[in-house]
Amino acid sequence: xxERTEKLTGFLADKLPKILLLMGTLSLAFCAVSYxxxxxxxxxxxxxxxxxxxxxxxxxxxxxxxxxxxRAGWSVILRRIAETLMNNIGLMxxxxxxxxxxxxxxxxHWTHAEAINDVILQKKAGYLNIKFFFVRAVIFFGIWFWLAxxxxxxxxxxxxxxxxxxxxxxxxxxxxxxxxxxxxxxxSVIDWVMSMTPHWYSTMFGVYYFAISTVLSLCVITILAMTxxxxxxxxxEITVEHYxxxxxxxxxxNIFWTYIAFSQYFLIWYANIPEETIWFREHFMGSWNAxxxxxxxxxxxxxxxGFMSRHVKRNLIAHFxxxxxxxxxxxxxxxxxxxxxxxxxxxxxSLLDFAAFMGIGGLYFGLYFLRLRKHALFPKKDPRLxxxxxxxxx
Amino acid sequence: MRKxxxxxxxxxxxxxxxxxxxATGLRDAGFTKFETYSPFPVHGMDDAMGLKxxxxxxxxxxxxxxxxxxxxxxxxxxxxxxxxLTISGKPFFSYQAFVPVSFECxxxxxxxxxxxxxxxxxxxxxxxxxxxxxxxxxxxxSHTFLISIDxxxxxxxxxxTALLLQQLGGENLExxxx
Numbered sequence: 304x305x306e307r308t309e310k311l312t313g314f315l316a317d318k319l320p321k322i323l324l325l326m327g328t329l330s331l332a333f334c335a336v337s338y339x340x341x342x343x344x345x346x347x348x349x350x351x352x353x354x355x356x357x358x359x360x361x362x363x364x365x366x367x368x369x370x371x372x373x374r375a376g377w378s379v380i381l382r383r384i385a386e387t388l389m390n391n392i393g394l395m396x397x398x399x400x401x402x403x404x405x406x407x408x409x410x411x412h413w414t415h416a417e418a419i420n421d422v423i424l425q426k427k428a429g430y431l432n433i434k435f436f437f438v439r440a441v442i443f444f445g446i447w448f449w450l451a452x453x454x455x456x457x458x459x460x461x462x463x464x465x466x467x468x469x470x471x472x473x474x475x476x477x478x479x480x481x482x483x484x485x486x487x488x489x490x491s492v493i494d495w496v497m498s499m500t501p502h503w504y505s506t507m508f509g510v511y512y513f514a515i516s517t518v519l520s521l522c523v524i525t526i527l528a529m530t531x532x533x534x535x536x537x538x539x540e541i542t543v544e545h546y547x548x549x550x551x552x553x554x555x556x557n558i559f560w561t562y563i564a565f566s567q568y569f570l571i572w573y574a575n576i577p578e579e580t581i582w583f584r585e586h587f588m589g590s591w592n593a594x595x596x597x598x599x600x601x602x603x604x605x606x607x608x609g610f611m612s613r614h615v616k617r618n619l620i621a622h623f624x625x626x627x628x629x630x631x632x633x634x635x636x637x638x639x640x641x642x643x644x645x646x647x648x649x650x651x652x653s654l655l656d657f658a659a660f661m662g663i664g665g666l667y668f669g670l671y672f673l674r675l676r677k678h679a680l681f682p683k684k685d686p687r688l689x690x691x692x693x694x695x696x697x
Numbered sequence: 698m699r700k701x702x703x704x705x706x707x708x709x710x711x712x713x714x715x716x717x718x719x720a721t722g723l724r725d726a727g728f729t730k731f732e733t734y735s736p737f738p739v740h741g742m743d744d745a746m747g748l749k750x751x752x753x754x755x756x757x758x759x760x761x762x763x764x765x766x767x768x769x770x771x772x773x774x775x776x777x778x779x780x781x782l783t784i785s786g787k788p789f790f791s792y793q794a795f796v797p798v799s800f801e802c803x804x805x806x807x808x809x810x811x812x813x814x815x816x817x818x819x820x821x822x823x824x825x826x827x828x829x830x831x832x833x834x835x836x837x838x839s840h841t842f843l844i845s846i847d848x849x850x851x852x853x854x855x856x857x858t859a860l861l862l863q864q865l866g867g868e869n870l871e872x873x874x875x
Contacts, residue, residue, distance in 0.1 A: 575785065
C-alpha cells in the first residue's frame with residue numbers, strides 16, 4: 304500500500320485562505336460603500352455574482368447526488384473536492400440576506416406599489432408576493448443546507464470508521480434528494496432571476512439554469528483538482544483518466560446547455576407571441592445582441608469543435624484552458640441573462656461587477672480552502688476508492 | 698471453392714491475468730496477427746495486445762458532417778429556392794426552423810455510421826470462423842481464455858510459436874486447420 308498525502312498543507316491551506324478572505328472582505332466593503340451612491344448597480348452586480356456562485360454550489364450538490372444515485376466508482380477520488388464546494392451552501396444563504404433586506408425594490412419591480420394596477424401581476428400576486436417569496440427562500444435554503452450537511456457529514460464520518468453503512472444511507476438519500484434538488488433549483492431560479500421580468504415566463508428557464516450550474520461545477524472541480532495537482536497533492540491519484548471523464552461530462556452537459564438554450568429560443572421564435580418574445584427583444588437590444596452572438600460562438604461552437612477530441616481532453620494543459628474558458632463564458636451567460644434588466648440599452652461593464660465577483664468569490668474560496676484542509680482530500684475509506692484509483696478509460 | 702489453408706495455432710489459458718501477461722508477451726515479441734478470446738471484457742486488453750485506436754470516431758464524424766450539410770442543403774433548396782412558401786411571415790431561409798431537422802439528420806447519420814461502421818470494422822456478421830474448430834472452443838464462452846495466432850503473421854513458425862505460447866502459460870495447444 305502506497306502512503307498518500309491525505310491532508311492539505313502549505314500555501315493552499317495556510318496563506319491562500321487568508322488572502323482570499325481579505326480580498327473578499329475588502330471587495331464587499333467596496334460594494335457596501337458604493338451602495339449609497341449607486342444602489343441599483345451594486346445590487347445587480349451583486350446578484351449576478353450571487354447567482355454565479357449559487358450555480359457552482361448547486362451544481363456540486365448535483366454532482367454528489369448523481370454520484371451516489373448511480374453508485375459511481377470512478378469519481379470517488381474527486382468527491383471531497385465537490386463535497387466541499389457543495390458545503391458552501393450555508394455561506395450562500397448568508398450572502399442572500401443583503402438581497403432580501405436591501406435588494407427587493409431595485410431588483411424586482413413586482414414589489415412596487417404600482418404593481419397593484421398591473422393586470423398580469425394582479426393575477427400572479429397569489430404566488431409572487433414578498434411574504435411567500437421569503438417563505439420559499441427559507442424552504443429552498445433549508446432543503447439545500449440539510450442535503451449538503453447529510454452528504455458531507457456522512458462522508459467525513461466514514462473517513463474515521465470506514466463503515467459501509469454511510470455509503471448505503473447516502474445512496475438511499477440520493478433518490479429523493481435528486482427530486483428535491485430538481486424542484487428547488489427550478490423554483491428558486493424562477494423566483495430570483497425569472498421574476499426580474501415578471502410578465503415573462505419560460506418553462507425551460509429552470510433547466511437552463513441547471514445546465515449552467517452543472518457545466519460550471521464540473522469545470523471548477525476540474526480546475527481545483529488541477530490546482531491541487533500543481534501544488535503536489537493527489538498527483539498519482541487523480542490521473543489523466545479521471546480528467547478525461549470529467550472532460551466528457553463537461554462536453555456532454557455543454558451540448559445539453561446548447562440544446563436547452565436553443566429550445567427556449569426556438570419555441571419562442573416560432574410561436575412569436577408578444578409576451579414571450581419580449582424577453583429576447585430585450586436581450587437582443589443594442590450591444591446585448593453582440594453578447595448573444597458571442598455566447599453562441601463561445602459557449603457552443605468553439606468548445607464543441609475544440610473539446611471534441613480525446614487528445615484535447617487527455618492533454619491537461621489544453622483541458623485546463625478549455626475549462627477556464629467555460630467558466631468565463633458561464634459568467635458572460637449569466638451576465639447576459641441578468642444585466643439587461645439593469646442597462647437595457649446595451650452592455651455597461653462597471654468596476655462593481657468585478658468587485659462583486661471578487662467579493663463573493665474571495666469569501667467563497669477562502670472558506671472553501673479552510674474547510675478543505677480540515678479533512679482528508681479524498682474519502683479515504685470509501686468502499687469504492689480502490690475502483691476509482693484504478694479507473695481506466697476503455 | 699475457397700482454398701483450404703491452415704489457420705494457425707490456438708491454445709487455452711486458465712485466467713484473465715495469465716491471458717493479459719501472454720498477450721503482452723506476444724506483443725513484445727512482435728506478433729501482430731493474434732487474437733484473444735474471453736467470456737467477458739478484460740480491461741486493459743487493448744493496450745496489452747498493442748491495438749491501435751479505432752478509426753470509428755472518424756467515420757462517425759464524416760457521417761455527422763454529411764447528415765448536417767445534407768439536411769441543410771435540402772431544406773434550403775426546397776424552402777428558399779424550388780418551392781417558396783411563406784410560413785407565418787418568416788423569411789424563406791429561416792435557419793432557426795432548420796436546426797431541429799439538421800440536428801436530427803446529423804444524429805441519425807452519425808448513429809448509422811457508428812453502428813454499421815462498427816460492424817464493418819469488426820468484420821461482422823461472421824457466421825463462421827476457423828477458431829470454432831478448436832476442440833475446447835466452447836470453454837472460452839464460459840470459463841477459459843484463448844489466444845490464436847494466425848499463420849500469416851510474419852513471425853509465425855509453427856514449432857517456435859507453439860513453444861512460446863506454452864512458455865507464456867498456454868495449455869492444450871492445437872494447430873487448427875481451416
